[in-house]
Amino acid sequence: MALPDLFSDYTLRTVALGAAALGATSGALGSYAVLRKQSLLGDAISHAALPGIALAFLLTGSKAPLVLVLGAAIAGWIGTLVVMRITGSTRVKEDSALGIVLSVFFGFGLVLLTYIQKRPDASQAGLDRFLFGQAATLLQRDVVLIATLGSAAVGVALLFWKEFKLLSFDPDFAASMGFPVRTLDVLLTSVLVVSIVIGLQTVGVVLMSAMVVAPAAAARQWTDHMGRMLLLAGVFGALAGVSGAVISSLTEHVPTGPTIVLCLSALVVVSLALAPNRGLVWEAVRQARNRRRMHTHAVLGGLYELDRQHPGASHAHATATLEAMHPGARHELDELASLGWARRNEAGDWAITPAGTAEAERRGAWPAGEEEE
Amino acid sequence: MTSDANPAIEVNDLTVAYRDKPVLWDVDLRVPAGVLMAIVGPNGAGKSTLIKAALGLVRAAAGQVLVHGRPYAEQRKLVAYVPQRGSVDWDFPTSVLDVVMMGCYGSLGWLRRPGRKQREAAMQALEQVGMQAFADRQISQLSGGQQQRVFLARALVQDARLYLMDEPFQGVDAKTERAIVTVLQQLREAGKTVVVVHHDLETVPEYFDHVLLLNVRRIAAGRVEEVFTEENLRLTYGGRVPFLQRRNGGGGDGDVRLAAARAG
Numbered sequence: 095m096a097l098p099d100l101f102s103d104y105t106l107r108t109v110a111l112g113a114a115a116l117g118a119t120s121g122a123l124g125s126y127a128v129l130r131k132q133s134l135l136g137d138a139i140s141h142a143a144l145p146g147i148a149l150a151f152l153l154t155g156s157k158a159p160l161v162l163v164l165g166a167a168i169a170g171w172i173g174t175l176v177v178m179r180i181t182g183s184t185r186v187k188e189d190s191a192l193g194i195v196l197s198v199f200f201g202f203g204l205v206l207l208t209y210i211q212k213r214p215d216a217s218q219a220g221l222d223r224f225l226f227g228q229a230a231t232l233l234q235r236d237v238v239l240i241a242t243l244g245s246a247a248v249g250v251a252l253l254f255w256k257e258f259k260l261l262s263f264d265p266d267f268a269a270s271m272g273f274p275v276r277t278l279d280v281l282l283t284s285v286l287v288v289s290i291v292i293g294l295q296t297v298g299v300v301l302m303s304a305m306v307v308a309p310a311a312a313a314r315q316w317t318d319h320m321g322r323m324l325l326l327a328g329v330f331g332a333l334a335g336v337s338g339a340v341i342s343s344l345t346e347h348v349p350t351g352p353t354i355v356l357c358l359s360a361l362v363v364v365s366l367a368l369a370p371n372r373g374l375v376w377e378a379v380r381q382a383r384n385r386r387r388m389h390t391h392a393v394l395g396g397l398y399e400l401d402r403q404h405p406g407a408s409h410a411h412a413t414a415t416l417e418a419m420h421p422g423a424r425h426e427l428d429e430l431a432s433l434g435w436a437r438r439n440e441a442g443d444w445a446i447t448p449a450g451t452a453e454a455e456r457r458g459a460w461p462a463g464e465e466e467e
Numbered sequence: 468m469t470s471d472a473n474p475a476i477e478v479n480d481l482t483v484a485y486r487d488k489p490v491l492w493d494v495d496l497r498v499p500a501g502v503l504m505a506i507v508g509p510n511g512a513g514k515s516t517l518i519k520a521a522l523g524l525v526r527a528a529a530g531q532v533l534v535h536g537r538p539y540a541e542q543r544k545l546v547a548y549v550p551q552r553g554s555v556d557w558d559f560p561t562s563v564l565d566v567v568m569m570g571c572y573g574s575l576g577w578l579r580r581p582g583r584k585q586r587e588a589a590m591q592a593l594e595q596v597g598m599q600a601f602a603d604r605q606i607s608q609l610s611g612g613q614q615q616r617v618f619l620a621r622a623l624v625q626d627a628r629l630y631l632m633d634e635p636f637q638g639v640d641a642k643t644e645r646a647i648v649t650v651l652q653q654l655r656e657a658g659k660t661v662v663v664v665h666h667d668l669e670t671v672p673e674y675f676d677h678v679l680l681l682n683v684r685r686i687a688a689g690r691v692e693e694v695f696t697e698e699n700l701r702l703t704y705g706g707r708v709p710f711l712q713r714r715n716g717g718g719g720d721g722d723v724r725l726a727a728a729r730a731g
Contacts, residue, residue, distance in 0.1 A: 129556075129559065129560070131556070253578060254578070255580070256572055256575070256578075256579075256580055256581070257572075257577070257578075259561075260569055260572055262559070263555055263556070263559050263561065263566070263569070264550065264554070264555045264569070266519075266524055266548075266550050266554060267548060267550055267569065267621075268572075269522070269523070269524055270522045270523075270524060270543075270546070270548040270550075271543060271548075271572060271573030271625075272540070272543040272573060273572075273573075314560065317560065318560045318561075318562075318605040318607070319560055319561070319562075320559075320560045320561055323560050
């Protein structure tokens with residue numbers, strides 16, 4: 095299929111819209127998880143949701159999206175409360191508590207799923223798509239549900255913008271001013287739960303946490319402003335959601351979750367490498383430039399010292415002398431010449447210029463020999 | 468003294484325990500209004516815990532804390548808190564001005580966003596700590612001393628009567644230390660009460676007028692010239708007080724009030 099089909103093909107349009115809505119929601123709200131260093135929480139919530147989906151189906155016999163999402167939300171929420179309870183009342187640390195909840199709930203969910211699939215009636219077909227996600231199965235009613243719940247979750251986050259920001263940055267200070275930190279924590283976590291469960295049908299429980307963490311991690315690279323970070327994370331999430339969902343719907347038997355994760359990985363890699371200020375590439379460029387500047391000034395200092403040891407004339411020195419003092423000095427000498435701090439005579443020897451002398455003295459004297467020891 | 472009739476803080480029989488280990492044991496304390504008090508004691512003495520218990524951030528196993536005569540929960544608007552600098556993530560995506568404005572979130576109440584008035588208050592507080600030029604700076608670009616001054620400015624925005632500060636001098640440069648001391652003294656002159664967890668024994672007589680010596684139990688509390696004695700310090704630090712050994716190397720009379728003359 096060609097790209098224009100995205101706009102004419104009904105199924106594809108549904109898939110793209112749903113993926114965009116869930117990607118924007120989980121991307122933006124996942125920023126809170128990343129900023130609060132709770133990236134693993136998303137993983138625990140999504141895995142913990144699986145038994146909720148299975149139980150909701152077993153109890154109601156319905157596969158209506160609202161029923162399954164509700165089951166997922168309740169189970170994910172209980173999982174989170176169990177994590178908070180374990181960390182609050184035992185010596186088990188949060189990462190261990192998350193690991194315990196994740197594996198126990200997920201294991202239970204798998205058992206239930208297996209039981210459901212062994213039942214004789216055919217109505218169970220398709221629940222296993224919640225493992226790795228199947229965007230092609232999205233219907234219009236699913237998209238409406240995703241968009242409604244997603245907007246509600248984002249709306250709550252916008253309403254409590256100031257409170258959630260303070261909670262994320264300095265919870266002790268928030269508590270000292272009388273904000274009910276525990277309640278806010280539960281509210282923010284509930285919002286995160288909603289943003290996760292609406293993506294389970296499309297992305298699957300196994301990889302949903304990537305939708306929470308990766309867009310936020312990528313967005314953080316590009317901005318130092320929290321509002322812009324959430325916005326950008328939403329855009330990244332939507333972008334990866336749409337590309338992954340559409341690619342997987344166009345190909346037979348390609349689960350959506352892994353495809354979306356591959357798209358996200360590309361975004362993250364590019365952001366880690368190329369983002370200004372925080373990107374690795376610019377960091378390396380900056381370091382190289384600093385090193386270069388330090389070398390240049392060291393050579394200028396060398397010229398300055400030589401000049402002072404041979405006062406009177408603007409004495410020239412062979413490149414070899416300077417090379418002996420500073421290996422590789424000829425590059426720095428060219429740099430100094432272009433700055434007007436050194437010049438070369440007809441014999442190819444180097445001398446410091448008055449401007450260079452002034453610069454060296456402005457920089458503070460290089461004590462003789464310091465560079466060499 | 469009239470201020471004693473209504474102390475800024477009154478702590479009665481306060482006991483705090485983490486698991487089964489007591490961190491504070493049966494502490495009584497009265498902080499008169501309008502004083503500048505240091506809390507000193509060795510590591511693990513419960514200095515920060517005392518402040519956090521006063522703020523209701525840690526739960527007391529027994530005892531109570533009154534702020535200007537009433538429980539803290541009713542007096543929050545009278546109290547400003549400066550947490551330890553290391554308690555937050557300074558790589559958080561926000562600006563200096565934004566952090567300082569957080570000081571007015573409590574008085575704003577739910578849902579309302581800070582506006583021009585809060586912005587002006589924040590700028591004024593930044594000016595007071597000499598950081599107005601950094602208002603738009605991303606907080607990860609600050610030095611330790613600048614971070615500490617931002618936290619102080621945030622507390623100034625709270626416009627409180629009682630300031631509780633957890634190690635505001637921790638790892639700051641000399642310039643910041645002077646700036647902070649100046650602000651503390653301005654607060655006292657304005658009739659506020661300031662309680663500071665402090666590490667540097669040498670500067671206690673110079674900076675503060677009251678002191679609490681704490682080591683899980685209250686050792687002594689009161690005016691610096693009365694209770695900041697060698698004997699009390701030995702009781703607090705268990706006899707190993709490098710500061711005292713330095714000072715009394717010649718077997719002096721042990722009057723640590725002379726510490727104020729440390730330049731000599």
